[in-house]
Amino acid sequence: MGTEWLTLPAAELGRGIGDGSIHAVELAEAFLDALAAPDTGRIYARLTPDRARAEAMAAHGRAKSGLRRGLLDGVPVSWKDLFDTAGTATEAGSALLAGRTPARDAMVLERATRAGLVCLGKTHMSELAFSGLGLNPVTATPPNINDPRAVPGGSSSGAAASVAFGLAPAAIGSDTGGSVRIPSAWNDLVGLKTTHGRLPLAGTVPLCERFDTVGPLCRTVEDCALLLGVLDAGKTPDLAGATLAGTRLAVLETVALDDLRPEPARAFDDALARLARAGARIERIRFPALAEAMALAPTLFTGEAWGIWRDTIEAAPHKMFPQILDRFRGGASVTAADYVAGWRRLATLRAEWAAAAAGYDAVLTPTSPILPPDADRLRADSAYYVTENLLTLRNTRIGNLMDACALSLPTSVPSCGIQLLAPALAEERLLRLGVAAEAALR
Numbered sequence: 001m002g003t004e005w006l007t008l009p010a011a012e013l014g015r016g017i018g019d020g021s022i023h024a025v026e027l028a029e030a031f032l033d034a035l036a037a038p039d040t041g042r043i044y045a046r047l048t049p050d051r052a053r054a055e056a057m058a059a060h061g062r063a064k065s066g067l068r069r070g071l072l073d074g075v076p077v078s079w080k081d082l083f084d085t086a087g088t089a090t091e092a093g094s095a096l097l098a099g100r101t102p103a104r105d106a107m108v109l110e111r112a113t114r115a116g117l118v119c120l121g122k123t124h125m126s127e128l129a130f131s132g133l134g135l136n137p138v139t140a141t142p143p144n145i146n147d148p149r150a151v152p153g154g155s156s157s158g159a160a161a162s163v164a165f166g167l168a169p170a171a172i173g174s175d176t177g178g179s180v181r182i183p184s185a186w187n188d189l190v191g192l193k194t195t196h197g198r199l200p201l202a203g204t205v206p207l208c209e210r211f212d213t214v215g216p217l218c219r220t221v222e223d224c225a226l227l228l229g230v231l232d233a234g235k236t237p238d239l240a241g242a243t244l245a246g247t248r249l250a251v252l253e254t255v256a257l258d259d260l261r262p263e264p265a266r267a268f269d270d271a272l273a274r275l276a277r278a279g280a281r282i283e284r285i286r287f288p289a290l291a292e293a294m295a296l297a298p299t300l301f302t303g304e305a306w307g308i309w310r311d312t313i314e315a316a317p318h319k320m321f322p323q324i325l326d327r328f329r330g331g332a333s334v335t336a337a338d339y340v341a342g343w344r345r346l347a348t349l350r351a352e353w354a355a356a357a358a359g360y361d362a363v364l365t366p367t368s369p370i371l372p373p374d375a376d377r378l379r380a381d382s383a384y385y386v387t388e389n390l391l392t393l394r395n396t397r398i399g400n401l402m403d404a405c406a407l408s409l410p411t412s413v414p415s416c417g418i419q420l421l422a423p424a425l426a427e428e429r430l431l432r433l434g435v436a437a438e439a440a441l442r
Contacts, residue, residue, distance in 0.1 A: 005027055006166035009169065010169040013075050016430025018063065024060040035047055044162065056209075075116075079171070080123055082205035084102035095316075108203075112172070123161070127320065129205075131327070133385070138321050141157070151378065158173065160183030164187040170218045174215070178393045178399075178400070181399075188415065189217050191224075192215045195405045210304060223434075243279065246286045248280065249420075250282075254287045255291060255294060255395075257366075258369070259369055267418070293353075298334075310332070363420070364418060364421075365418075365419045405421075405430055
């Protein structure tokens with residue numbers, strides 16, 4: 001048993017279990033030992049050691065008998081604290097849900113368990129998933145791998161930290177406006193935002209059900225592909241032979257490049273140069289209607305979030321972080337007529353986007369236009385919190401609004417990612433492109 005296991009990709013650990021060089025129970029114990037450190041309470045809300053040991057023992061038995069269920073059979077993962085976990089509290093980072101203990105697992109967790117993955121526990125998150133910053137004074141704010149003063153990104157904050165700090169080989173999070181991609185970018189990980197509706201949401205605490213998606217946060221694109229196969233209960237995307245040669249990539253100039261801070265701008269330019277050297281043809285496009293789509297976000301996101309959570313929130317508003325409370329209450333002014341009209345208009349804009357992007361293998365943007373902000377300043381300065389949160393999620397929200405699947409990859413600059421946007425249900429194609437881009441960027 002070695003601490004070197006704690007920093008290996010999930011696929012590599014799975015191969016070790018398969019060839020007998022890694023014992024699934026010893027692997028689980030290595031992570032549980034690491035999780036015994038006192039500061040891990042900022043990352044995990046709750047651990048599931050008994051479940052982990054039982055699942056690891058079963059995986060070891062299958063490995064000995066030649067009956068492994070897949071490459072990730074026996075590999076531990078962490079789960080964001082909005083996925084129902086039978087017999088374990090699932091509170092979505094909120095005191096409003098304290099003690100909420102489901103009777104059965106979320107459907108994606110059931111699928112992962114059937115595939116032999118080992119559940120380590122539940123990770124901290126932004127309150128009710130309604131912030132891209134990862135700051136949560138109510139429960140805990142996980143650390144950022146690159147800056148101890150900065151927030152980790154959210155809302156899948158603990159998910160990213162669990163992988164970045166070697167406390168899980170991979171993590172499962174959710175993404176409504178960027179909540180997989182932002183913490184992945186800010187912690188130098190790979191994050192996959194799946195198409196809305198591709199993975200089941202049953203047993204997942206909602207934020208905005210028409211935008212909510214499930215996705216992995218990992219060390220590599222290969223790990224994301226393997227986990228997509230598990231969570232989709234289908235075939236793992238084939239990444240063999242992927243190349244950038246002959247691909248057409250479009251840099252989105254509308255909105256996405258506005259107000260870039262120096263580090264993300266430098267990271268994006270360097271990433272584009274590396275992709276071009278690897279054979280990609282890079283062009284630039286504008287999509288003026290995107291500004292109209294972005295303006296619909298407060299109506300569509302906040303209106304739905306308020307409709308889902310209003311009664312629970314107003315029963316005990318004092319339990320919430322004021323910034324999150326104010327953001328939810330912003331949906332109170334959204335009328336049914338505006339909400340319906342907004343969705344009808346968005347459907348038209350999505351079709352226009354699909355036509356504009358159809359000639360490209362992917363559309364490129366910086367994952368976030370800013371670096372992770374200082375946590376103390378976010379707590380103390382209300383106006384700063386609001387502006388930084390909205391700017392954090394601006395580019396990732398494009399993917400949710402346009403019904404895209406998306407991948408965030410690390411760049412040469414710490415805490416700066418590049419986002420690849422592809423059409424709905426094109427995850428297999430996106431991941432093939434992503435693994436080739438990953439090689440070029442490294």
